[in-house]
Amino acid sequence: MLRLAIGTLRTRVGGFVGAFLAVALAAVLVTAAGVMLESALRTHGKVERLSGTDLAVAGSAHLARTPAMGKPPADSEMDPDALRQTARVPEEFVPRIAALPGVRAVVPDRTVPVGLPGGGGAEAHGWDSAQLTPYALTAGTAPQSDGQAVVDARTAAALGIAPGARLDLATPTGTHTVTVTGIAEGRGPAAVFLTPAQARSLSATPDRADFLGVQLNPGADRGAVRTAVDKLLKAAGPQFGDPTRPQPRLQVVSGGGLARLEAPAVTEAQEATVPLVSVFGGTAAFAAVFVVAGTFGFSIRQRLREIGLLRAVGATPGQVRRMIASEALLVALAASAVGVPLGYLFAEVLHTLFDQANALPDGFVVRDGWIPGVVGAGTAVLTTQLAALVAAGRAAKVRPTEVFGTTGKRRILVPLLRYTLGLVAVAGGVTLLIVSMHLGGDDGASTSVAIVFTFMLAVALLGLPLARLGVALIGRPLALFGRAPALIARANGAADPGRVSAVATPIALTIAFTCTILFFGSTEAHETVAQSRARTTAGTLVVDGRDGAGLPAGTADRVAALPGVAAVSGTVETTVLDGSAGDAEEQQARGVDPGVGKVLDLGVTEGDVARLTGPGTVALGERRADALGKHAGDRVRFWLGDGTPYEAQVVAVYANAYGFGDYLLPRDVALAHSRVAAYDKVYVAPAPGVDRAALTAALAHEGRVLDRAAYLDEVSAKADEQAWANVLILGAIGLFTALGVVNTTVMAIGARAREFAVLRLSGTTRRQLFAMLRGELAVVVGLGLGLGTLIAYLTLGAFANGIAGSFSPVMPLGTYLVVAGSAVVTTYAAALLAARAVLRRDPVAALGARE
């Protein structure tokens, strides 16, 4: 069989080039995604500032699991209970841990972001944290009282300051002027050390430290201390609010865990990279299966005669299956041999691309392990075997009598199983659509991809009836022109719907995917801008931190005191988790000042956001409230960003939530349970008739001032920016589907040499032949475009319904025309070039030629 497979491959190179390219491309993309994934998973921030720290006590990065919830999923990135923020540690543990044998010192560490003169930023800590590095004084003395500070040597040099100098620090509670008492040398980012008391007073939670750094006595048994601390923490029980509810656990960390505490942003960036490259690899793999299966299936269809012959001379169905599987294996191995090494190279390219887009965490290094290569080759082999299995199932059913071609009685069986599966796929797609219509945000986004996959599966399975329908719908008006070529074109389409669907399917795939991914962003951006516009009025002024830095919490009070300000509210960007533990969903949330309702039009439908005052209050976005079945006055339970259980009364329900947050929390609650210590923006409503220029100038002392138009421009630009990652995915898909289109088109034309010869010998001119082909292509392309656009429209519509409440996807016509035009041009170019090559042969010779 292998020999026969090799023989077939050798003489039918043309038919396998397409499959080979598709498989090789799959191997390249999957290997590259694997390399990126492995690299991302193995990236850890470096331990710098905590180099002198042995152990640390910190909140866990996940809600603790109860025994009933079982083990966490192996892939921790998929854990729905993962926490963005690390819960803070009560200071009462400091003396208790310090009393354990072997422990030399316990430091409650706090990191408060501060702004330095000239726009730079630094981390402020208590001076006791200096020993965690350690920092050593090179000049001056340690801070003795509030208002004194030690500055790290690099920062001092950059600012040109020496002990005795005065330094303005922009802190979350406003600008403080401190006297520099000393300069210290150590490792890590720019640092300012205050007295422990002042650091505590600047932080959002005076009674809780960000984490506790633990140093051991020389020669102490680290393992024993660890066990002792663990025991102590366990005995202390839950530390975060309602002890009956799932919540983070205090735990002892060391090594890589210290890096996470030291630079949470790096870890977060790393974690953000993982789903990105996973989606990239997964999408590439799906498209690969689709295109490879399509190409294989089609090439088998073209060879039914040859397979019938083999059956007639004594090949059993099993042998036919094995022959096809062997061919597939040979193709996969050859493609892997080329694709896997290229994949490692492509990972370097991806690295550069991601890096330029600033999407990679610091310390990210491409690691060329062997696993991605094996996965890439494995994908190639599995994909082709899967495709071969499907194709061979059909081929093995070929009756030996089919070798007699049209004179033989070809059984026309309705492939019941195939159609049943197709209808199941349609039903699945519709179900997902309905689900998606009531989801929003990230869930809606991930469901959308599933919808496209499911519907494409249905298109592939129901290709024949869809092709018949397409021929009937599009072919009829075409044939109305009445010319012979158009008539033949329609007849050809009707006679071989299999060919029509084989070429139309990759076109539909291209359009469905491209449009969904592209217009996903535009739908989302449109809704974000629309709701941002609805929330603001023409007069609204927005103060933003410079260089993306936040605004100190005192900003709102100072702004409120300015003349000509009618109302003001800052917002704090954070997240909450709702749902149930083990299946919690992260939701966007904002901490706000009580006056938010006077500045922003939130479209309040129930209650009053002004009542968003102390702990225990929350306002809910309307769609979220509907999903939860809650109204103003009801009580809701969820978790704050750091995993602390929170129970609150719903004081208001508001409509304009998209791009803002579905949960509004009192500002101090948000600050106490987030890593951020400042407002992301402060919104200002000027009093009527105020001198805007003067007000703007006054606000400019606080930060960057935007009027409504500039603000909306930034919102729109930011929404577009998030789409860049999609471009990579789009590029991968585009390559594949274009390859699929070209493959099937060229194969379909190549197999028709005899037919073209017959037509030419019976008096069809080249021009008429091309006219006929263009007619056929019109049907094929029309069908592909129609199906693809329909799928994209439904998917995007459901998504739009999920986020905006109306089935109105935003599909800019210009972009759509470019996408559709590219697909049309690719198909026509491939087909007409292939036809030219075929027609170059002498028709008489072509007619005489056997396959």
Added chain:
Amino acid sequence: MGKRAAVIDAPTTDTTAVSLTDVTKVYGRGSEAVHALRGVSVDIHPGSFTAVMGPSGSGKSTFLHCAAGLDRPSGGRVALRGTDIAGLSETKLTELRRTRVGFVFQAFNLVGSLTAEQNVTLPLRLAGQRPDKRWVREVLTRVGLGERARHRPGQLSGGQQQRVAIARALVTRPDVLFADEPTGALDTKTGREVLALLREVVDAYQHTVVMVTHDPVAASYADRVLFLADGRLVDRLEAPTADAVADRMIHMER
């Protein structure tokens, strides 16, 4: 004329290469059903050369496919050397066919990527047997292609390709060789040579040949001719001449 099909040959079990008993074949269902065979019974004896004739649509190809085990009858019994094919799975049937039946097609149907010799040994390889080189040589020599074993089909003339196909059909030492219009795609002279070859394998090597044709001259090479019309065996002719066959055909088409 008008004789009942069943009495053409009394069925005997031991000495038949192929035995068809009241075989029917229906394509399609309901009002669109096509009755290709309406109860055909015939025994083919070893070492005989039988031609099957009939007008277009008389069911001769279906007869051949059913007799050769390429297609399953809708009713009746088909036995190859006493083995009923009805209960066999597709794989078992293929294996049976592989060892007991050779097939020659109108359009030579060689695998283009394999040489003449590889095409000839293909059924053996498919059966998992190691081809006996001497036997393969001999078969190729019998069909007059000893010199061209390493040529690919594309490098051979139509007549030569059909010889390769005959060699392929003979290589498994089948009980019966079925030929479907074997001269249909050949010019007259080459066609005669192929028919002479078929005659020779019967006379010299005691093979059994069943050939469907519409050419009275081709039929005259056979020991006897069976006439099919409208799915029934309607007549037969022993030791036929071309003229006698043509005469019968003209009568039938009236």
